[in-house]
Amino acid sequence: MKTSSTKILIIEDEMIIGANISLQLTKLGYEVIGIIPRGEEALLFVRENKPDVILMDIRLKGKLDGIETAQRIQQEYNTPIIYITANADEAHFNRAKSTRPHAFISKPFKKLDLQRAIELTLSRIAEGDDTKSSAKNIASSPYKLSDAIFVRHHEKMVKIIISNIHYVEAERNYCRIYSKDKNYLLVLTLKDLDEKLPKKHFIRIHRSFIVNVSQIDEVGNTHVIVAKKTIPISKTYKEELLKRLHTI
Structure with a gap:
């Protein structure tokens, strides 16, 4: 699967962390189209740029946290979301689960964790695109x-x-x-x-x-x-x- 055409948006309010994630994704061959620190800004960015995958920090500063931002995005788009969180308690997990994310990554995470989460997400996207193919359904x-x-x-x-x-x-x-x-x-x-x-x-x-x-x-x-x-x-x-x- 080619990764160079996959556009990934990072929504993360700690810019150092966002930059580090962006660097790792670039090394893996993905195209990072933005690092957005606030949910409100992310909504506008998604409408204009339509990313293929979103990496979303659950705890964002501002009026909208990551889960609320994901809910707003999903009202308009079916963009796959991977949550990044340093707080994986039951309450946050249950709230986040309602948005049907493709994966969770807990901070601090390794490059391999990030790579696997995205590869699995892209694999699910590919399978979804071919649901009319019986051969594909059997293979999945x-x-x-x-x-x-x-x-x-x-x-x-x-x-x-x-x-x-x-x-x-x-x-x-x-x-x-x-x-x-x-x-x-x-x-x-x-x-x-x-x-x-x-x-x-x-x-x-x-x-x-x-x-x-x-x-x-x-x-x-x-x-x-x-x-x-x-x-x-x-x-x-x-x-x-x-x-x-x-x-x-």
Whole structure:
């Protein structure tokens, strides 16, 4: 995917931070079309310049914070928004979640965090542009074989042997598959992935976790252990899990 034609707007009231983000994006090959410190100014800028992606600081000085600015922008445009925040508390997250952002990046962040968030966003945009293509729709979701699934990873379809998958963890609007040798970040919610994975092998045990039943080593009162990882289990899912394990 070419990045040079991707126009990114930074809305950040700390200009040193904004300049640093701009430098990193430029090195990655993106076109930064502006660094705007106030929400009110950003609204006008978006109307005139129509960015492809917006990096939005949640806490902006002025009349509008980042979330309110995002809401105003979304009233007119469907521009993907990636939030940047030093305050990821539950209240701010729930407010921000209502604007359906494509990603969150917590300050301080690494260059790789920024790169991955934008790549995932662009990947989702590309998939949205081709929703009428059945081949594209298949490629964006896990494709099942009897002993493996294919998932989209870095613009390729990668085969993962089911017996090698340990568990899946939700990461807000994405989810990550942890397997024996590697992990894979998918542009898919945990709920959507749960509907696509073969029920014979997988079970959801928590709002944030799906596990491979064959990989469970231990079941406690409030957790299971999979590949030395302690994973919480919700009461609502525990009964179904115990049925699947044929406990005696």
